[in-house]
Amino acid sequence: MNDRILKRNIMRRVYFACLVRKLKNPLLLKTGAILVLGTTTLILVSVKDIMINAPWTNPMSLYQFSTHAFMHTEIMVKLLTISVVGSGIWITRKAFAPTDETSFANTA
Numbered sequence: 001m002n003d004r005i006l007k008r009n010i011m012r013r014v015y016f017a018c019l020v021r022k023l024k025n026p027l028l029l030k031t032g033a034i035l036v037l038g039t040t041t042l043i044l045v046s047v048k049d050i051m052i053n054a055p056w057t058n059p060m061s062l063y064q065f066s067t068h069a070f071m072h073t074e075i076m077v078k079l080l081t082i083s084v085v086g087s088g089i090w091i092t093r094k095a096f097a098p099t100d101e102t103s104f105a106n107t108a
Contacts, residue, residue, distance in 0.1 A: 027091070034087050041080040045073075 055061040070078065
């Protein structure tokens with residue numbers, strides 16, 4: 001009985017270490033942050049109503065509508081929107097950045 005408890009405790013630590021190793025992946029952490037920020041933004045913002053009210057006929061009127069709506073919203077929504085857009089750009093930039101194997105900087 002004591003050996004079973006010992007084995008269970010050891011395997012729990014092994015599984016936990018494996019989980020932590022998988023969760024330390026930077027892309028997974030960034031994607032999780034995007035999902036949390038995006039979900040929080042969707043909870044605070046009624047995207048359906050914004051899409052209904054947005055003028056889709058003229059790009060200039062859409063730009064004016066978007067800037068006016070952004071400037072007259074609550075500070076938390078502004079921060080979340082900036083965070084989501086910034087994180088999305090950051091992840092996209094990192095995803096398409098050349099790695100060491102494909103970089104031409106190392107070809108001397």
